[in-house]
Amino acid sequence: MVDESTEINAAASDDTLSEMRDLYSIIRQANEAYYQNDEPVLVDAEYDKKKERLRQLERRYPNLKAVDSPTGKVGAPPAEGFKKARHEVPMLSLDNAFSVEEVLEFDAKVRRFLGWDIGTPLEYDAEPKIDGLSLSLTYVDGLLRRATTRGDGTTGEDVTRNAQTIPEIPERIEGAPSFMEVRGEIYMGREEFKSLNERQEAASGKTYMNPRNAAAGSLRQIDPEITRNRKLQFFAHGFGKISEPLGATHAQAMTRLSEMGLPTNPITKTCSNFNEMKEYFEGIEQQRSRLAYDIDGVVFKVSRISLQTRLGSSSTAPRWAVSAKFPGETAWTTLRRIEIQVGRTGALSPVARLDPVTVGGVVVSNATLHNEDYIAGVGSDGQPIRDGKDLREGDWVKVYRAGDVIPKVADVDCSRRKGGSTRFEFPKACPACGSAAPREETDAVRRCGGDIACPAQQVERLKHFVSRNAFNVEGLGDRLIEQFHSEGLLRQPADIFKLRKRIGSGENSLQEWHGWGAKSASKLFDEIDSRRSISLNRLIFALGIRHVGEGVADRLALHFGTWSAFDETLTSACERNENALSELVSVEGIGETIAKSLIGAFSDPNIKKAMDGLVNELKDIQDVERAQISDSPISGITIVFTGTLAAMTRAEAKARAEALGARISGSVSARTGLVVAGQGSGSKGKKAQELGVRVIDEAEWLDLVGKAG
Numbered sequence: 001m002v003d004e005s006t007e008i009n010a011a012a013s014d015d016t017l018s019e020m021r022d023l024y025s026i027i028r029q030a031n032e033a034y035y036q037n038d039e040p041v042l043v044d045a046e047y048d049k050k051k052e053r054l055r056q057l058e059r060r061y062p063n064l065k066a067v068d069s070p071t072g073k074v075g076a077p078p079a080e081g082f083k084k085a086r087h088e089v090p091m092l093s094l095d096n097a098f099s100v101e102e103v104l105e106f107d108a109k110v111r112r113f114l115g116w117d118i119g120t121p122l123e124y125d126a127e128p129k130i131d132g133l134s135l136s137l138t139y140v141d142g143l144l145r146r147a148t149t150r151g152d153g154t155t156g157e158d159v160t161r162n163a164q165t166i167p168e169i170p171e172r173i174e175g176a177p178s179f180m181e182v183r184g185e186i187y188m189g190r191e192e193f194k195s196l197n198e199r200q201e202a203a204s205g206k207t208y209m210n211p212r213n214a215a216a217g218s219l220r221q222i223d224p225e226i227t228r229n230r231k232l233q234f235f236a237h238g239f240g241k242i243s244e245p246l247g248a249t250h251a252q253a254m255t256r257l258s259e260m261g262l263p264t265n266p267i268t269k270t271c272s273n274f275n276e277m278k279e280y281f282e283g284i285e286q287q288r289s290r291l292a293y294d295i296d297g298v299v300f301k302v303s304r305i306s307l308q309t310r311l312g313s314s315s316t317a318p319r320w321a322v323s324a325k326f327p328g329e330t331a332w333t334t335l336r337r338i339e340i341q342v343g344r345t346g347a348l349s350p351v352a353r354l355d356p357v358t359v360g361g362v363v364v365s366n367a368t369l370h371n372e373d374y375i376a377g378v379g380s381d382g383q384p385i386r387d388g389k390d391l392r393e394g395d396w397v398k399v400y401r402a403g404d405v406i407p408k409v410a411d412v413d414c415s416r417r418k419g420g421s422t423r424f425e426f427p428k429a430c431p432a433c434g435s436a437a438p439r440e441e442t443d444a445v446r447r448c449g450g451d452i453a454c455p456a457q458q459v460e461r462l463k464h465f466v467s468r469n470a471f472n473v474e475g476l477g478d479r480l481i482e483q484f485h486s487e488g489l490l491r492q493p494a495d496i497f498k499l500r501k502r503i504g505s506g507e508n509s510l511q512e513w514h515g516w517g518a519k520s521a522s523k524l525f526d527e528i529d530s531r532r533s534i535s536l537n538r539l540i541f542a543l544g545i546r547h548v549g550e551g552v553a554d555r556l557a558l559h560f561g562t563w564s565a566f567d568e569t570l571t572s573a574c575e576r577n578e579n580a581l582s583e584l585v586s587v588e589g590i591g592e593t594i595a596k597s598l599i600g601a602f603s604d605p606n607i608k609k610a611m612d613g614l615v616n617e618l619k620d621i622q623d624v625e626r627a628q629i630s631d632s633p634i635s636g637i638t639i640v641f642t643g644t645l646a647a648m649t650r651a652e653a654k655a656r657a658e659a660l661g662a663r664i665s666g667s668v669s670a671r672t673g674l675v676v677a678g679q680g681s682g683s684k685g686k687k688a689q690e691l692g693v694r695v696i697d698e699a700e701w702l703d704l705v706g707k708a709g
């Protein structure tokens, strides 16, 4: 839609005007999908082409240009209008299982953690996984005080006024605990979704791709009256912080919530063995198409709340729940081109560009092709996949999607192959920088050897650096990074912190050169400056070193405590200092591969220089976020476990200690603060005594954490 204030240029034809209108609407929708819903609807090349065409038309007919033309700004405006709100207990997402067999593996993992064998009865509560939007409701003394979206899991958006328009969410609850965070899913029924799109279409408004997008878009409306007209629904499926228990099991807690007037899903079941879990999963899959709402799987939760507490969470997901996804839907289409993308760590990843096709309600135009072998039709184990059929440009291929996972190519119909098609020649050099891209023997992928000199790697590293779980600079989206990179403003993460100086004012400024408003420009710079203070675990993760994911970064941060201790040890390890090397591999969860990768990064003078430059820009590197449990007697202490514990497995003991802010190490050193010696502890106990480190037995340990918890 062209803005009303636009003056119409009399010289332009109606066709031009309608073409521009279409382009405005397409680009705005694409921007919104890309920047706010994280779901691209156009492939990059198409997007760029459309935007370039619009620019051309605007140059030719400047009077037709809308005042809020998408060519004038980068991306959609950030979702303004919602306050941020912190969750009392993090809203983690669930680990996925993509088959019933993986559910069995999940059960085995739970049992290993608890030290239970397969014969010990263990109940799971099962429920359908609603394809909606997670919401947390805070009730204080029975009154709805706040509704918060998941956000990054720690902090979400305060959407209270919108949630209050949903009839199924009670404003007041009788007999509720004095403090209660209810967790659940906002969704839109299929009927309402259909009718909403019809209404939108009739009014030339935005239509939605699927009920989940419609629910998200409807809840996050600045005007709550719009939300009210969208007929959203809610299912409660759990809780966060709570001032008194709701029941001994998950099912009991849900019954209690339902008695309080919160809607809960009626088709749940308590399963007492794996067969029952499998039956439930298959039963729900059969009912799927007849349900009034979209689901994409089944969630299994360890039933007893006391066991959930023992199992706790990793940094990303609870250990007591798993989301089992239904097999994805499939569709056939033409594979137009195979393109090579260069990743953050230099990996050359082939991507299939497809003729757009609808798979499970979503338009798919790209699919991952994993690596060279996958295209050739060979698995990582050397066994043929797709009956050994290779993939070629122009092929007729079967595409599938499972849940939110990136679409994949499952099969190819060689009988439709035309003569003259040739095997795909995988490049031996980086398409972005031309560096040789060798493939190591143990590696399934080719990697560009250009490292931080490779422009493609630079861009991907920058994107990773500002991502949610790293420096979380929301205002600096992918497209903006690409643009700044192409203009030479960004090469390394440190450059991000120099942006204000470079383009904050003057003729090259965001306002003058890029046409930004003064308010949004200063908002971006302020956001960047606020990240000069960052936690050590986020900093380590943000560096984007290969094999160093969030969990590893957490452990390194927990162990070393400060950047300088981490930096010193790594620098010494690069000089092959024995103590430093053994300290590094003594960190729980750090093996040879990770240590090698870390040392590789720290001994590369260019990478090291970039890291030092970054640290120079930072004001304050805080201790690990997790270690903020200051009232715990073991907070900040490095603990070594040795021998066998009777009451809990080693994994549970470690998880418990970490949850209380302790650091875990595999070997005793001068840094060790406490050794917990179980049955049959050998040399480690002796070494601790030599170093004068405090050693306690299991009874003392239980006493200590019992008091702490």
Ligand SMILES: [Zn+2]
Residues within 6 Å of the ligand: 342, 430, 431, 432, 433, 434, 435, 448, 449, 450, 451, 454, 455, 456, 457
């Ligand atoms: Zn390269």
